[in-house]
Amino acid sequence: MRIHIIACRVFTRELCFYASRSPHIVDITWLPQGLHDTPVQLQKMISDSLDQLYIQMEKKMVKHKPDVIVLGYGLCSNGIVGITSRDIPIVVPRTDDCIALFLGSQKRYLELFKDCGGTYWLNNGWIETAFIPSREMLNSRYEEYIELYGEENAEFLAEQDQCWIRNYNACGYISSPAYHCPEYPELARRVADENGWNYREFEGDNRMLRMMVSGLWNDEEFCICPPFHRIEATCDDKKIRAVPCE
Amino acid sequence: MGILEEISSLMQQGRAPKVKELVQQAIDEGVSPKEILEKGLLGAMSIIGDKFKKNEIFVPEVLIAARAMNAGVSILKPYLVEAGVESKGTAVIGTVKGDLHDIGKNLVKMMLEGKGLNVIDLGVDVPAEDFVKAAQENNADIICCSALLTTTMGEMKNVVAAAAAAGIRDKVKIMVGGAPITQSFCDSIGADCYSPDAASAADAALALCS
Numbered sequence: 043m044r045i046h047i048i049a050c051r052v053f054t055r056e057l058c059f060y061a062s063r064s065p066h067i068v069d070i071t072w073l074p075q076g077l078h079d080t081p082v083q084l085q086k087m088i089s090d091s092l093d094q095l096y097i098q099m100e101k102k103m104v105k106h107k108p109d110v111i112v113l114g115y116g117l118c119s120n121g122i123v124g125i126t127s128r129d130i131p132i133v134v135p136r137t138d139d140c141i142a143l144f145l146g147s148q149k150r151y152l153e154l155f156k157d158c159g160g161t162y163w164l165n166n167g168w169i170e171t172a173f174i175p176s177r178e179m180l181n182s183r184y185e186e187y188i189e190l191y192g193e194e195n196a197e198f199l200a201e202q203d204q205c206w207i208r209n210y211n212a213c214g215y216i217s218s219p220a221y222h223c224p225e226y227p228e229l230a231r232r233v234a235d236e237n238g239w240n241y242r243e244f245e246g247d248n249r250m251l252r253m254m255v256s257g258l259w260n261d262e263e264f265c266i267c268p269p270f271h272r273i274e275a276t277c278d279d280k281k282i283r284a285v286p287c288e
Numbered sequence: 289m290g291i292l293e294e295i296s297s298l299m300q301q302g303r304a305p306k307v308k309e310l311v312q313q314a315i316d317e318g319v320s321p322k323e324i325l326e327k328g329l330l331g332a333m334s335i336i337g338d339k340f341k342k343n344e345i346f347v348p349e350v351l352i353a354a355r356a357m358n359a360g361v362s363i364l365k366p367y368l369v370e371a372g373v374e375s376k377g378t379a380v381i382g383t384v385k386g387d388l389h390d391i392g393k394n395l396v397k398m399m400l401e402g403k404g405l406n407v408i409d410l411g412v413d414v415p416a417e418d419f420v421k422a423a424q425e426n427n428a429d430i431i432c433c434s435a436l437l438t439t440t441m442g443e444m445k446n447v448v449a450a451a452a453a454a455g456i457r458d459k460v461k462i463m464v465g466g467a468p469i470t471q472s473f474c475d476s477i478g479a480d481c482y483s484p485d486a487a488s489a490a491d492a493a494l495a496l497c498s
Contacts, residue, residue, distance in 0.1 A: 081467055
């Protein structure tokens with residue numbers, strides 16, 4: 043089977059690792075990390091990637107048509123809602139976001155979300171691709187604010203950034219069974235200290251990321267969107283459903 | 289450039305201290321406070337709102353403009369009260385239970401205040417019952433709920449239900465917003481109004497109060 047994945051760069055290490063070992067032929071289109079902040083933009087970039095894939099197939103630049111397209115996203119601020127399949131089915135994990143995928147299941151994520159409210163999650167992928175609230179990155183953002191908006195406004199904007207940081211109370215570092223870099227949990231611990239948060243480590247579980255490339259998609263954890271269907275949010279435990287295009 | 293155009297231009301640049309200074313100067317020159325508010329400050333905010341919708345500017349630019357607007361409004365307020373301009377309505381605002389992200393909520397609050405609404409800020413992680421209690425205590429026209437996460441947006445449904453259970457559903461409008469929120473979600477939970485950004489939220493809130 044040929045699987046084409048359109049995924050957030052936050053999964054680079056894990057998906058590359060499991061793709062290389064998959065019995066299937068896996069190709070991946072990467073999109074920038076952080077698009078969940080602008081869900082309209084995320085939806086557009088996934089749609090554009092699908093357009094590009096079909097253009098490449100039409101022009102025979104892609105020699106083999108994929109059997110299935112997998113989205114390497116959860117709901118991600120509803121950025122995947124409205125994505126429409128054409129003649130190739132699209133598979134999407136039924137999770138709120140990447141944290142559930144790094145923890146191994148939506149169920150575990152929700153349990154931790156309930157028990158560890160106010161936890162800011164970090165892992166290898168986030169540390170390597172995202173803005174993280176370390177003193178170093180906050181300082182560099184502050185310098186950028188000064189340059190763009192002047193010193194007086196920079197202080198106000200930095201204060202706005204501090205608002206949400208103050209609302210959190212812990213940093214949860216999720217380890218990865220695919221890759222270990224000792225500096226990363228150290229960095230996560232430093233971020234916790236700098237922001238006055240508690241620090242906790244959680245063992246990561248890549249089962250859903252492995253399933254993405256394995257072709258073993260159960261209906262409970264993955265939504266299989268048949269050809270010519272549109273992805274919708276269900277606003278319940280199922281998270282998403284596929285509805286026929288009119 | 290007339291003084292109102294100058295106030296508008298400085299407000300759009302987010303220059304709060306300068307806006308304050310010029311608003312005072314305009315008052316001293318005899319410009320009516322209502323005109324300063326509508327043509328100078330709110331006019332500038334509409335331009336900022338439009339630019340944001342078109343992706344020409346981003347959240348920091350809107351934040352500093354909203355702050356500059358509020359700096360101007362703080363000078364105008366006593367004069368507006370003196371001129372008999374009353375509060376346009378009362379809104380209680382907060383992020384829903386479990387959600388700790390308040391930049392958007394703070395921005396909407398500033399916008400609502402700029403439009404002349406009295407805003408009761410309940411902060412973050414607000415249980416549904418607390419929204420309702422605050423609405424009752426303050427005789428609010430609107431409850432504004434914000435959520436940034438798909439894990440917490442479902443709480444908005446509880447706010448609608450709590451308002452109905454308390455028997456105030458016909459007295460208070462419920463507005464919802466935040467990155468994952470859509471019009472269809474708003475409709476599905478029986479809320480009254482969804483706004484995709486802070487400037488539209490302020491316009492919608494004003495319309496709900498009138």
